[in-house]
Amino acid sequence: MTNPESFRKQAPSMAEAWTKWRASFRKQTCAGSDLIVSAAALTKGMRVLDLGSGVGEPAFALAAALGPTGHVVASDLVLEAMSALTEDAQRAGVSNIECVQANMQALPFGDASFDRVTGRLSLMFSPDLEVALSEVRRVLKPEGLAVFVVWGSPDQPLFANTLGVLAKHITLPIPPSGEPGPFRFAPSGSLHQALRAAGFRDVEERTCALSWPWPGPASEMWAAFSDLSGPAFGDELGQLSSERRAAIEREIIEALTAYEHDNVTDPQASVVLGIGRR
Numbered sequence: 521m522t523n524p525e526s527f528r529k530q531a532p533s534m535a536e537a538w539t540k541w542r543a544s545f546r547k548q549t550c551a552g553s554d555l556i557v558s559a560a561a562l563t564k565g566m567r568v569l570d571l572g573s574g575v576g577e578p579a580f581a582l583a584a585a586l587g588p589t590g591h592v593v594a595s596d597l598v599l600e601a602m603s604a605l606t607e608d609a610q611r612a613g614v615s616n617i618e619c620v621q622a623n624m625q626a627l628p629f630g631d632a633s634f635d636r637v638t639g640r641l642s643l644m645f646s647p648d649l650e651v652a653l654s655e656v657r658r659v660l661k662p663e664g665l666a667v668f669v670v671w672g673s674p675d676q677p678l679f680a681n682t683l684g685v686l687a688k689h690i691t692l693p694i695p696p697s698g699e700p701g702p703f704r705f706a707p708s709g710s711l712h713q714a715l716r717a718a719g720f721r722d723v724e725e726r727t728c729a730l731s732w733p734w735p736g737p738a739s740e741m742w743a744a745f746s747d748l749s750g751p752a753f754g755d756e757l758g759q760l761s762s763e764r765r766a767a768i769e770r771e772i773i774e775a776l777t778a779y780e781h782d783n784v785t786d787p788q789a790s791v792v793l794g795i796g797r798r
């Protein structure tokens with residue numbers, strides 16, 4: 521699931537899963553948003569565009585950090601993905617976030633309209649990185665910063681104990697590292713190189729180990745992981761007998777249980793932070 525068409529097709533079922541698990545997922549992933557907020561060096565009154573915001577991060581964290589004088593445009597290819605964001609913002613009285621449907625390949629914004637462009641776990645899905653980054657650069661003001669957090673290695677515990685176990689039993693249709701998909705930027709230096717090639721200056725790339733605490737037992741973390749990434753597993757898992765599937769799931773939960781302490785499951789996360797200046 522990497523190109524815009526497949527994202528749009530899977531959107532309704534994905535939006536349901538993202539909406540269901542969003543509160544726990546937000547707790548699990550908040551260190552990823554904190555990393556973006558701190559790298560973005562925000563100042564009062566800034567306008568920030570977040571790409572692929574889904575159910576709301578890091579858009580909410582950016583809006584909180586900016587305060588009422590700043591403005592965040594949360595955007596996603598899939599409008600349904602942002603329905604929970606809209607609801608949560610209204611319920612919490614957050615008035616400095618606006619949701620806009622936007623494909624990062626063709627941003628519906630004027631040149632130089634943002635001080636910052638951010639994206640958490642979204643840029644790697646771009647089917648044409650050159651086009652997406654040139655759009656990011658176009659909508660940034662001169663001296664504006666692009667700040668992205670993407671997944672690091674697929675061999676990290678979070679994935680080795682989930683996708684890695686599945687891959688022993690079925691063929692997963694997940695593109696290899698380096699290709700559009702979750703692990704596009706796993707090869708060290710690849711995000712740096714892409715930002716440089718797009719014309720950004722003062723480019724930095726850092727691999728960061730983050731706490732990634734699911735606020736519940738390993739079995740629940742797996743239930744959420746599998747709901748949230750279901751379509752990425754392909755059809756093969758669903759075609760297994762229920763006994764075989766249950767045995768694989770037990771193997772995964774057992775592996776994740778090593779990271780469960782006091783009802784919190786934290787396999788940590790290795791992410792890549794990329795920063796570039798227009």
Ligand SMILES: C[S@@+](CC[C@H](N)C(=O)[O-])C[C@H]1O[C@@H](n2cnc3c(N)ncnc32)[C@H](O)[C@@H]1O
Pocket residue numbers: 523524527571572573574575576577578595596597598601622623624625639640641642645646647
């Ligand atoms: C893994 S989710 C990340 C969501 C959120 N930023 C987070 O960290 O929780 C990736 C998001 O990128 C969006 N996306 C995928 N391709 C896109 C594109 N071409 N343009 C804009 N958004 C896209 C998806 O719809 C999805 O909501």
